[in-house]
Amino acid sequence: xxxxxxxxxxxxxxxxxxxxxxxxxxxxxxxxxxxxxxxxxxxxxxxxxxxxxxxxxxxxxxxxxxxxxxxxxxxxxxxxxxxxxxxxxxxxxxxxxxxxxxxxxxxxxxxxxxxxxxxxxxxxxxxxxxxxxxxxxxxxxxxxxxxxxxxxxxxxxxxxxxxxxx
Amino acid sequence: xxxxxxxxxxxxxxxxxxxxxxxxxxxxxxxxxxxxxxxxxxxxxxxxxxxxxxxxxxxxxxxxxxxxxxxxxxxxxxxxxxxxxxxxxxxxxxxxxxxxxxxxxxxxxxxxxxxxxxxxxxxxxxxxxxxxxxxxxxxxxxxxxxxxxxxxxxxxxxxxxxxxxxxxxxxxxxxxxxxxxxxxxxxxxxxxxxxxxxxxxxxxxxxxxxxxxxxxxxxxxxxxxxxxxxxxxxxxxxxxxxxxxxxxxxxxxxxxxxxxxxxxxxxxxxxxxxxxxxxxxxxxxxxxxxxxxxxxxxxxxxxxxxxxxxxxxxxxxxxxxxxxxxxxxxxxxxxxxxxxxxxxxxxxxxxxxxxxxxxxxxxxxxxxxxxxxxxxxxxxxxxxxxxxxxxxxxxxxxxxxxxxxxxxxxxxxxxxxxxxxxxxxxxxxxxxxxxxxxxxxxxxxxxxxxxxxxxxxxxxxxxxxxxxxxxxxxxxxxxxxxxxxxxxxxxxxxxxx
Numbered sequence: 001x002x003x004x005x006x007x008x009x010x011x012x013x014x015x016x017x018x019x020x021x022x023x024x025x026x027x028x029x030x031x032x033x034x035x036x037x038x039x040x041x042x043x044x045x046x047x048x049x050x051x052x053x054x055x056x057x058x059x060x061x062x063x064x065x066x067x068x069x070x071x072x073x074x075x076x077x078x079x080x081x082x083x084x085x086x087x088x089x090x091x092x093x094x095x096x097x098x099x100x101x102x103x104x105x106x107x108x109x110x111x112x113x114x115x116x117x118x119x120x121x122x123x124x125x126x127x128x129x130x131x132x133x134x135x136x137x138x139x140x141x142x143x144x145x146x147x148x149x150x151x152x153x154x155x156x157x158x159x160x161x162x163x164x165x166x
Numbered sequence: 167x168x169x170x171x172x173x174x175x176x177x178x179x180x181x182x183x184x185x186x187x188x189x190x191x192x193x194x195x196x197x198x199x200x201x202x203x204x205x206x207x208x209x210x211x212x213x214x215x216x217x218x219x220x221x222x223x224x225x226x227x228x229x230x231x232x233x234x235x236x237x238x239x240x241x242x243x244x245x246x247x248x249x250x251x252x253x254x255x256x257x258x259x260x261x262x263x264x265x266x267x268x269x270x271x272x273x274x275x276x277x278x279x280x281x282x283x284x285x286x287x288x289x290x291x292x293x294x295x296x297x298x299x300x301x302x303x304x305x306x307x308x309x310x311x312x313x314x315x316x317x318x319x320x321x322x323x324x325x326x327x328x329x330x331x332x333x334x335x336x337x338x339x340x341x342x343x344x345x346x347x348x349x350x351x352x353x354x355x356x357x358x359x360x361x362x363x364x365x366x367x368x369x370x371x372x373x374x375x376x377x378x379x380x381x382x383x384x385x386x387x388x389x390x391x392x393x394x395x396x397x398x399x400x401x402x403x404x405x406x407x408x409x410x411x412x413x414x415x416x417x418x419x420x421x422x423x424x425x426x427x428x429x430x431x432x433x434x435x436x437x438x439x440x441x442x443x444x445x446x447x448x449x450x451x452x453x454x455x456x457x458x459x460x461x462x463x464x465x466x467x468x469x470x471x472x473x474x475x476x477x478x479x480x481x482x483x484x485x486x487x488x489x490x491x492x493x494x495x496x497x498x499x500x501x502x503x504x505x506x507x508x509x510x511x512x513x514x515x516x517x518x519x520x521x522x523x524x525x526x527x528x529x530x531x532x533x534x535x536x537x538x539x540x541x542x543x544x545x546x547x548x549x550x551x552x553x554x555x556x557x558x559x560x561x562x563x564x565x566x567x568x569x570x571x572x573x574x575x576x577x578x579x580x581x582x583x584x585x586x587x588x589x590x591x592x593x594x595x596x597x598x599x600x601x602x603x604x605x606x607x608x609x610x611x612x613x614x615x616x617x618x619x620x621x622x623x624x625x626x627x628x629x630x631x632x633x634x635x636x637x638x639x640x641x642x643x644x645x646x647x648x649x650x651x652x653x654x655x656x657x658x659x660x661x662x663x
Contacts, residue, residue: 002640004636004639004640006631006632006635006636008628008631008632009623009628011628013628013629013632015632015633015636017636017637017640023633023636025629025632025633030629030633032633034634034637038523039522040522040523040579040580041523041525041577041579042634044630044633044634046626046629046630046633049626051627051630052525052577053630053634054522054523054577054578054579055522055579055580056579056580056581056582057580057582058638063634063635063638063639064582065631065634065635066577066578066579066583066585066586067627067630067631067634068574068627069570069573069574069575069576069585069586069589070586070589070622070624070627071582071585071586072627072628072631074631074632074634074635076635076636076638076639078639103509103512103515104515104516104517104518104546105518105546106546109352127349129356130515130516130546133331133332133353133400133516134349134352134353135513135515136513138513158518
């Protein structure tokens with residue numbers, strides 16, 4: 001019951017809360033206590049030690065945190081969500097379609113590739129200018145550059161679609 | 167001494183200068199752009215004035231507005247900090263002509279050193295060794311090809327009026343030259359308003375070592391030893407230390423003498439830095455002179471015991487240096503880490519957002535320079551430098567340890583930073599041994615971070631992260647999160663979503 005699956009650095013952990021004081025991680029039991037100072041700063045006591053945790057970012061299934069100088073990006077899923085993902089992954093297998101979004105607000109300076117060009121992973125597709133620096137935006141996948149959503153010399157917001165690789 | 171100083175900058179360096187003004191009993195006046203209305207530097211100064219819209223060209227780079235403001239408020243002097251107008255000779259000239267004192271060198275010295283090509287020529291004539299390459303700017307691709315061929319690949323394209331890695335491109339073969347040349351020109355034009363570039367031989371695996379000098383208007387010159395700044399990403403410094411563990415007393419003697427000669431060659435006064443590339447055989451080559459205060463000046467202040475900013479102000483007001491060379495000794499080993507809002511796993515792209523929570527490290531010989539705090543907005547208009555942590559200890563290895571602990575204690579929420587990345591550099595074997603070059607990050611920290619996670623696996627912390635994220639997931643999601651939307655105007659019109 002109430003199992004939560006957390007993936008950190010490519011490794012999955014299964015978390016099960018027994019009650020407000022006990023938690024089982026991959027079969028191992030820990031004593032814990034949790035306190036919220038504010039929406040962004042928490043304390044977690046685990047066995048003998050207390051950790052300061054700050055929240056860096058959060059969306060539905062992902063939480064990024066900083067504790068003791070270490071950033072962690074955690075993918076968090078309930079059993080139900082995990083099952084749903086497995087089914088989806090099967091049905092979409094071998095179809096790697098993805099929109100690449102802008103990692104920051106900036107200006108599209110130069111587009112170096114054309115639509116329907118074959119792109120190799122890591123190849124620069126366009127140059128994004130932010131904070132006076134030119135940043136190459138590279139393709140995270142190999143495949144066909146299906147669509148370019150932006151034009152040269154136009155500003156983009158963080159998260160806006162840049163191009164699509166299929 | 168001056169009565170009022172206008173600080174033509176923002177962020178941590180403006181805060182640093184305000185402190186020096188206060189300590190000297192001088193009225194500090196800061197200027198702010200639209201988004202900086204309630205920034206730390208605006209609030210800490212005794213007076214603050216609106217200078218323009220958020221775009222730097224409308225505010226911190228608006229030369230005429232700044233000079234007019236200085237006159238209007240009866241400021242005796244302008245401190246430019248670093249970046250922005252600090253090395254702009256035409257601005258400095260305008261300040262000089264307006265009768266206001268510029269806290270820095272003369273426009274003439276800046277002009278002599280401002281063009282990298284002219285500076286290289288000047289150094290060559292004054293017996294300071296330079297990196298082989300062109301001493302004139304390259305205007306056409308054809309001439310770039312010709313020069314690159316003569317110098318021999320690999321080469322480095324650099325902006326003549328550049329700095330901070332902007333407009334700098336490495337070229338390993340002729341077929342890469344065209345793209346790199348036009349990109350370097352574009353970046354140079356955007357960043358410095360001048361698209362001229364020049365070519366240098368790429369010295370492979372060098373160290374970046376620089377000498378801090380200071381001089382008064384009476385011809386007294388001193389050096390404050392060297393700093394090693396070889397830990398760089400995208401040609402921008404990330405970790406700096408003083409002294410360099412690579413430099414022995416004999417090399418230090420030669421290096422600092424060359425630096426003082428370089429400063430004398432352009433009739434320099436005020437604080438300045440001469441940057442050198444040092445090869446594995448301890449040969450050094452003049453790279454450029456920074457005619458201003460450096461970001462990394464805290465490590466020098468630590469090891470020399472000299473307050474550089476106060477010294478700058480005194481020199482500008484016509485005082486003599488308060489010390490002589492023989493008064494100075496290296497007091498310990500200092501390290502500085504620059505905390506940037508950026509994503510090291512994503513090619514160090516700058517990150518924008520709000521600092522939702524901020525707790526700083528503290529302890530013996532830990533110094534923080536910062537321009538932000540809880541609630542600060544990190545906008546895309548300015549440099550993503552959030553703060554600097556500097557530490558000192560007697561031995562380098564102990565200083566590294568102290569810095570590592572300080573980084574653990576640094577808490578910041580709402581925005582991703584390079585803190586973890588900095589910790590990994592401190593734990594790197596090459597860094598710890600001191601045997602590293604400016605290619606350390608490129609070689610040992612691949613962009614996709616592959617393989618790194620395993621080396622730094624920490625089961626306890628992963629468990630903490632796992633419990634925390636699972637716990638939050640289980641919390642009812644219906645509570646309303648209140649976010650302050652308008653952080654720029656927190657006190658008067660708070661908006662909630």
